Amino acid sequence: MSGIAPTLPPQVRVFVRDWLSSNNILLKGREGHVLIDSGYARHAPLTLALLATPQGIGAAALARLVNTHCHSDHMGGNAAIKARYGCPIALPDGEAPLIDAWDENTLLLAYADQRADRFAYDEVIRAGETHVWGDLEWQALAAPGHDMGALVFFNPEHRILVSGDALWANGYGFVMPREVDARAIPATRATLEMLAALELRVVIPGHGEPFADVGAALERAFARTAAFEADSLRVARHALKVVLTFALLDQRRLPLSDMPAYVERIGIYRDFNARFFRLSPSELANRLVAELEKVHAARREDGWLVPA
Ligand SMILES: [Zn+2]
Numbered sequence: 001m002s003g004i005a006p007t008l009p010p011q012v013r014v015f016v017r018d019w020l021s022s023n024n025i026l027l028k029g030r031e032g033h034v035l036i037d038s039g040y041a042r043h044a045p046l047t048l049a050l051l052a053t054p055q056g057i058g059a060a061a062l063a064r065l066v067n068t069h070c071h072s073d074h075m076g077g078n079a080a081i082k083a084r085y086g087c088p089i090a091l092p093d094g095e096a097p098l099i100d101a102w103d104e105n106t107l108l109l110a111y112a113d114q115r116a117d118r119f120a121y122d123e124v125i126r127a128g129e130t131h132v133w134g135d136l137e138w139q140a141l142a143a144p145g146h147d148m149g150a151l152v153f154f155n156p157e158h159r160i161l162v163s164g165d166a167l168w169a170n171g172y173g174f175v176m177p178r179e180v181d182a183r184a185i186p187a188t189r190a191t192l193e194m195l196a197a198l199e200l201r202v203v204i205p206g207h208g209e210p211f212a213d214v215g216a217a218l219e220r221a222f223a224r225t226a227a228f229e230a231d232s233l234r235v236a237r238h239a240l241k242v243v244l245t246f247a248l249l250d251q252r253r254l255p256l257s258d259m260p261a262y263v264e265r266i267g268i269y270r271d272f273n274a275r276f277f278r279l280s281p282s283e284l285a286n287r288l289v290a291e292l293e294k295v296h297a298a299r300r301e302d303g304w305l306v307p308a
Pocket of ligand 1: 071
């Protein structure tokens with residue numbers, strides 16, 4: 001499915017990370033270097049180390065840090081990068097009130113058992129603006145769905161998109177069921193339609209390698225959206241599986257005996273169970289563990305749930 005290896009302008013460097021940390025996209029320019037997305041807080045030392053390599057910026061300054069959206073895997077390293085470089089942080093204007101309030105529920109932090117170091121931002125970016133980063137023009141485009149305040153950044157000259165979690169080679173970041181946020185799935189479809197009209201040559205996603213086979217990726221994303229539109233339970237199940245996989249990668253292992261208490265303690269499981277599944281905590285825990293085993297995201301080992 002990898003297809004054609006995408007070519008990127010030399011000043012665009014992508015540090016492909018994993019699922020816990022988003023990719024870090026470095027745009028090197030004559031007037032300063034700009035980094036898009038900072039990864040997860042626990043990986044901040046690695047993010048800083050990558051940035052300081054010759055493939056990064058070496059000993060040079062960082063002019064600006066930009067976020068596609070404010071989930072923990074994209075902004076978790078903001079505080080560490082600002083502490084090291086003293087650079088301004090620019091984030092989507094729709095995310096600013098959430099960061100101001102640092103509400104651990106709406107930011108999906110404590111609510112999803114995720115962590116991020118609190119930071120102060122300096123600038124907001126609005127959809128429709130054009131910014132020059134890495135000597136290239138980037139249009140900020142609203143990309144609501146997975147995150148209602150998310151932006152993506154489009155370079156018309158090379159038809160490159162920095163997509164955050166709005167489009168991956170295989171899918172996109174989990175969305176809220178319509179019973180939780182009625183706007184999320186319709187916005188996801190509208191965002192995909194907007195992206196389809198851009199005739200993109202290369203997508204640099206928030207997770208996974210940059211890819212050129214954009215038509216196939218959009219097809220998969222539309223198919224997933226149609227399945228989500230048809231079945232809220234599927235949307236809810238998918239979200240919990242993603243969030244549990246993330247927690248497992250973060251904490252490296254979870255005690256199986258604590259799983260029923262865990263799904264009672266962490267808000268997103270408790271709320272989704274009450275709303276969609278109405279299972280006992282141990283039934284919900286068993287079902288989630290079994291589903292992660294089935295897709296080879298996790299396995300049981302000596303009383304622990306560990307990443308597979
Ligand atoms: Zn996200």
